[in-house]
Structure formats: structure tokens, C-alpha cells
Amino acid sequence: MDEKILELIEQKRFSELKNLLSEMQPPDIAAIFEEAPEKDIPIIFRILPKELAAEVFVEMDSDMQQLLIEAFSDKELHDVIDELFLDDTVDIIDEMPATVTKRILRQTDSKTRQLINQLLAYPDDSAGSIMTTEYVDLKKSMTVEKAFDRIRKIGIDSETIYSCYVTDAGRHLLGIVSVKDLLLNSKDEIIGNIMDENIIFANTLDDKELVAGLFEKYDILALPVVDKEERLVGIVTVDDAIDVLQEEATEDIEKMAAILPSEHSYFKTTVFETFKARIPWLMLLMISATFTGAIISSFEDKLKIFTALIAFIPMLMDTGGNSGSQASVTVIRAISMGDIEFKDILRVLWKEIRVALFCAGTLVSINFMKLFLIDNLMFHNFDVGKEVLEICVVSATLFCTIVVAKIIGCSLPILAKKIGFDPAVMASPLITTIVDAISLVIYFFMASTFLGIA
């Protein structure tokens, strides 16, 4: 399909191209633009029907949008901007250099310009930054018939018509009426009688992640947003909420892998941006790991006598790290899904300790069998004494490390959240580094005690 289209572009068979593109979905057309030769892009864009063109424009990445805006005449720019929803215009402006922004704003009327500037002023992670101001508002005293008239009048420019918002003269939100309610009532019914006054709403400055979570919890299609004075200023639609939920999941995953969150998709991020996102944690963790090294150094002389102990260091460190990160990642995700709060910390600890005892018991048994039966009885002469003691030291360390790792892994994210840090940062890499050091301290303590190394 894509190849056929690229062929049409190459052969400049634009009317066939137009027919083909008109039957496609906007995101798929935007993908075609990504692959088309740069010089042909403005030409292909111009053959699209006006409304479709605007929908495709929204789906493009910002480089492509900038390229097109620079190729547009003022009239063309005006036409595209005119078709866009206001929140999409704001998203586009957010990504453009100042000169392009100015050109876009010049193509809007003064009222729109004012709204755009207002939306641009909301913090990046607020409900205000993802809302649109184009919705259907109704009055309490309207009949169903009048409501339909109003939907017909302003509905074409609204992002959703299926939720309509009933406001008073001061723009305060009184209730919500869905088009389903309107359709299922007689046309003489008064809106005030059928509107739902149990409203789920957000404030402009609410965290957009929390707002997106409301869509998941309450299965809604749109959410009204009010300002400090409780006046309705916009709505968030479910498609934007989905984008926020997906972005937040990606961000959590990145943080859990010790990466600073990036805004763009993999190939849209430059090598240097990727480097910048990854190096801070790598550096910090590398320096932290030298403490683990220092613990080994302080034990160096004794390790010269018991060199066999060195070989167990990776197994102990890795198993401790894995046990800890299992607990931390589970808890981090549960926090961000709203399943765990600070008040649950004792319940979480109690659960994790029991899981840790099961895991530790199982792993120690397996390890013991492996060391004692396979390594010792099969490959060595059996030397009761020193080697049995070494096996005991390793087993005891393994047991304690797993339990400590699970306790640290489950409690650090909850504590981080409590003091206002992002729990996701307390994931595998940081937990691993902490648990590494602890496991070595336990190991050398056990060795000193059981093997009598003073």
C-alpha cells in the first residue's frame, strides 16, 4: 500500500493519489508523509480535502509541521489553523520556534489568540495544558429541542458533542447532560430536570496524570475543567486522557530503568538527547557502586585466605538485586495505579516479608542442594569442616539478603512518595546498588562470625 502511494507521488499522478489518500485515516496519511521526499510534501498536502488536511496535520511530528508551515502562504496557514481544535493548535505552537509561533498567532482572530495564550500559560503537567475550550454549553431553562438546536449550531466546532455542560450566567457548572439523555427524553423536557448534578470535574491546575486516571476509574468520555472560581473553562476528552496514561506509563518505565524521561519517540530523540537522559543515573550509580567496592577492599586481606568466597559475590549480589527490584517495581506500579497509599505501608511490609521468607527458603534450599550435593559430593572429595561452613555462610547470607532486599524494595518507594519524591526512581537500579552493599556487609559479617576470621 505504502509503496504504491510512494510510486504515485514519484510519478506525480496526483488525482489518483488524492482518491487513495481520501479513503485513508489521518494517522496513516501522516505516516506516508514521513516517507515521502521532502520537496513533494507541500504538494501532496495541498491535494488533501481541507478538513482531512487539518486532521493529518495534527498527526504529524513537529519537524514536518514546521516544514509545512514554512511552505504555506498566509491564506493556507489560516485555513489549516481554522480547522484545528484549539488544544491541538496550542500543542503545535508549544513545539514551534518563536518566529513560527508569531506567524500562527497572526492568522488567528484576537479572541482565539487570547484563548491560546491562556492555554499556553498552564503548567506542562496540568489539566489546563491538555484541555480544549471548544465544548457545547447549555442553559438550565432550555428545552431538549433548544439544546439540539444549540448542538447543531456549535457542535461542528466542538471536540465532543456527546457531553453537554449546563452553566449559569456566571459560567459556573451546574450539571451535565449527555446526548443520550437528550435523545431518550421528549423534546419539550427542560434541561434542568434531566441534567446530572453529580459531576466529576477537575481544576485547571490538577495534575494531568490524576485527571487521566479519572477517565479510567469512572469510564467517562469527557471531563469538565473549572478554574479557581469554579467557572467552567474547558473540557478534557478521552483521547487526550489515553495519551497521558500511555506517556505516564512510558515515563514510569524509563525512570525504573534509571533513564530521565524523554518527550519524543525513540527515533525522534537525537543521540545526544538519549545520552543526556541516560548519563546522570549511570554516573551516580557508578559512583555509588565504588562504595560496594570499598566494602570488598576493607575485607581484602581476609579474602586472600578464603578466595572461594569471592566466587559467590555475583550470585549473592544479583539475587539480592533481583529480589529487591521485584518488590520495588510491584509497589511502584501499585502506587501509580492508586492501589497502595502511605497508610498501607505495614500491610505491604507484612506481605513482602512473608513472600520473602518463601522465596528465601526456596532459593536457599536449591542453592544448598547445588553446593552440597552436586559441587561438593560429586566433584570434590568431601571435606567436612571448612567447606560445609562456607556453604552455611553463603546460605545464611542468601537468606538474609533476600529478606532485607524485599523489605527495602517495598518500603523505599512508599517512603519516597510520602516525602514528595517520585516513587519510580526507587526502582531496580537504585535498589540494586543499595542491596549490593548490604548483601556484602551481611556476607562478610557472616564469614567473620562462622569462619572465625577476626
Added chain:
Amino acid sequence: MDEKILELIEQKRFSELKNLLSEMQPPDIAAIFEEAPEKDIPIIFRILPKELAAEVFVEMDSDMQQLLIEAFSDKELHDVIDELFLDDTVDIIDEMPATVTKRILRQTDSKTRQLINQLLAYPDDSAGSIMTTEYVDLKKSMTVEKAFDRIRKIGIDSETIYSCYVTDAGRHLLGIVSVKDLLLNSKDEIIGNIMDENIIFANTLDDKELVAGLFEKYDILALPVVDKEERLVGIVTVDDAIDVLQEEATEDIEKMAAILPSEHSYFKTTVFETFKARIPWLMLLMISATFTGAIISSFEDKLKIFTALIAFIPMLMDTGGNSGSQASVTVIRAISMGDIEFKDILRVLWKEIRVALFCAGTLVSINFMKLFLIDNLMFHNFDVGKEVLEICVVSATLFCTIVVAKIIGCSLPILAKKIGFDPAVMASPLITTIVDAISLVIYFFMASTFLGIA
């Protein structure tokens, strides 16, 4: 709020309770039930208005649902089931023991029972398993007015009325009409003229994760699902798509932390279930780590001479592991977001190698400065020769480990996907274990070469 309600329950002030609950949202009422004493639950449930009661019932967890069903009379059960959407009924039945399932099915008419059994038969991860069969279907020849009549007639039992599906006599899907289209056209317009024939649809057996991805990509509210013969059999609504996207993100995060995915939220999973989800990978990774130990063992004699080298093992292993997991996690998420496919493998490698060179250069410089300037010049007498060589060995190992870790980290998930494995399994823990072993091999190779340990 919650406490006030629990107080009302305790004091059996049911009419006040009814007023309060009627103003709340179903998920919030379900949360109240979680905290109420078990014996009061059926009583509180009975005071809810019929429709609200059904909505609350859907939001409860399966233990609570079972408790209520067992307390219901046949008539009460019938009333609740009658109010539910079919896909919710199927989800509930899926979680119930066989005796309860039978009781539920006895309360449905034979046509519904047949539909339920059909929905139950779809595989767990298929589009069929998340669709509902209650939608508005129209005929091509209808007028807009007739369409509204049909919506009014069957709309109250449909999960969404905003997308209507135009089918022929053989139930084949011909087009989609939104209520917005209907409202913005005159009532005499023929559906066939205004329906959109560019339909995004899914097959019953399509992976539900892919289907949920379509909602994100195309910003749709509902998606028609057709069977093998291309007959319309149901629709998936956006609220169910959001749940799937969130579940899949949780599943990916769990797999990345070496946990088998679980179905329930944190506190709904028993200790033993959590143990079972975590132990397989812990065991496998522990056994793998003994190979790393074996590499150290084979080098044991030489380590007795160069004990200083042991102290760098944690730093090298951790930094390698972190570098590798950054690359793997980034690539895994990009694969699941559809940004990276197998054909991109060389582009990914080329990008990761450049990022690796930057990271390695930076970390080696920092490490070199730390070792050479701080540790060596400040704390020790400076012994040109052996110690400088050791620093070179550590630096060279660090450099190579980071580059190798990034290469392995970015390529394994892509290769796993290619051969049909889940890329998420190739995350931090597995990559760490592999990179650990490789970093030690590099380390000892460098040490043998530079320090002349033969």
C-alpha cells in the same frame, strides 16, 4: 466522607444512607462496600436504586460479587443481571465458581445465554473477549429520522449510541454513522449517503492489545468487531480499551522486573500467588549467576596476587548492567508502542553504539579522574607502574563493558520479538546477568593482557 457513611451503616440509618449513596459515583460506592462489615453488605446493596445497584455491582471485585450473588434471591439476581451489559456479565461469570455461574445463567433468557456462551468461548487475549454485543445497528436505506427512532428504541440497552453501525441483510458491516453526523444532517437524509465507509475494525480473534492500540492511534470511541465471515458481531468501547492498555503496561513492567504477570491488584493477590509469580525468574537468574561465579573461580589463583582488582568487580558489573538495561527497556517500550520493528535493527544498533560511546567516554573519564587523582594521588603514595596499569585495565574494561552492554541490551528484545518471544522478558534482570558474565570475561582478559598474568 467514608467515615460518615460507615457510621450511618453502623447506626442502620438507611434512608440517610440511601440519599448519600445516590449522589455518589459507582466506583466510589463500590469502595465503600469494601470497608463495610460483611453482614451489612446485602442490606446496603438492596437500598440502592436498581440501575445504580447494577453499576456498583460491576465495579466490585469478584469476592464481593460472589458474596452478594449468594445472598440474592433468584428475583434479585435476575434484576441485577438484567441491568448489566453483556460484556460485564461475561466478565463476572468468568471469575465465578461453576455453581454460581449456573445460577446466573438460569436467570437469563435462552438468547442471552447463547450470546454469553459465545462470548465466553473467545480466547482470553482476543478482541472477542472484551467486546459487547449491544450496539445500535442501522440500515443503509433508513432516513436520519428513522435512525433516531431506532436509537431511541434500542439505545437505552446499548453500551454506546454515539457510533451506529450500518449493516446489510447478511449482517456485513457497510459503514459507520456517528450521532454527530445524524444531528448535523437533515432528518430526511438517507443513511447510505452520510455513512463513513472508511471503517477501522477488528476481527474477533485479534490480539486485544493491538485492538486497544487502535483506540490510541485513531482517537475513536468504539470499534466494530467482525467474525471470520466479516459479519458484525460486536463492538469494543473505549473504556475497555483503556483498561487493556493499562493492564498491558502493568504486565510489561512486571515482566521487565522478572515477575510473571498477575491478574489482580496488589492486595488482591495472595502471598503464595505473589511468591509463585516471582520465584521462577529468581531461581533461573540465581543459577545463571553461578556461571559468573565460575568465571571468577577460574581466575581465583591470579586474584590472590591482584586482590585490588576484586574491589572493582561490583562497579564494573553494576555499570554494565545499568547501561544494558537502559538500552533494553527503551527498546522494549518502543517496540510495544509500535515505534521499532525488526527492520529497524541496524538503525537501533547504530544509534545505541553512538550513545554507548558517549556514555563510555564520560564514565571512563570520571572514573579515571577519581582513581588517578583522588584515590591515587591524595590517599596513596604514587607508585607509577602497577597501579597505573590497574587503572588502565579497569578503564578499558569499563569502556568495553558499556559498549557491549548497550549492543546486547538493544538487540536482544528485537531478536526476541522476531522469533516470537515476548521482548519484555529481555529486560534488566536477564540483561544484567548476561552482561555480568561478559564484563568479567573482558575484565580478566584485560588483566591477563596488561598485567601480564598468564
